[in-house]
Amino acid sequence: MPDVVIADTSCFIILSNINELNLLKEVYGKIITTPDIVREFGGNLPDWVIIKPPADLQKQQILELQIDRGEASAIALALELDGSLVIVDDLEARTLAENLGISITGTLGVIIKAKLNGIIPSIKPFIAKIKRPILGFQQY
Numbered sequence: 001m002p003d004v005v006i007a008d009t010s011c012f013i014i015l016s017n018i019n020e021l022n023l024l025k026e027v028y029g030k031i032i033t034t035p036d037i038v039r040e041f042g043g044n045l046p047d048w049v050i051i052k053p054p055a056d057l058q059k060q061q062i063l064e065l066q067i068d069r070g071e072a073s074a075i076a077l078a079l080e081l082d083g084s085l086v087i088v089d090d091l092e093a094r095t096l097a098e099n100l101g102i103s104i105t106g107t108l109g110v111i112i113k114a115k116l117n118g119i120i121p122s123i124k125p126f127i128a129k130i131k132r133p134i135l136g137f138q139q140y
Contacts, residue, residue, distance in 0.1 A: 006077055007049075056080065087107065
């Protein structure tokens with residue numbers, strides 16, 4: 001298991017939308033995120049999520065030239081904390097993190113890890129809930 005797990009906004013949004021945010025805690029125990037990600041999420045996160053800004057804001061600003069602020073803050077923080085795993089779904093941010101030597105997974109990876117660890121019996125119900133249209137929005 002990684003020493004540090006940093007979650008990006010998309011993971012919080014997706015798992016929150018399907019009422020499975022606790023899956024993060026069940027799989028990884030401690031989750032860290034940044035103030036920028038909390039702002040992007042726009043809601044309250046559970047008290048088991050630790051909020052920590054990156055110390056080097058200049059590094060974050062450089063990363064923001066390529067990816068959005070939340071993802072840049074997560075990667076900047078991961079660069080400061082050895083043994084970090086970043087949960088990020090955006091392809092550009094994933095590629096950048098990998099190029100910088102940071103371990104990554106995505107929201108689907110969290111769900112798969114939960115299955116492999118025996119936390120959930122099946123992946124299919126989670127995928128079905130994620131694919132379910134949000135009330136009030138039409139799929140095209």
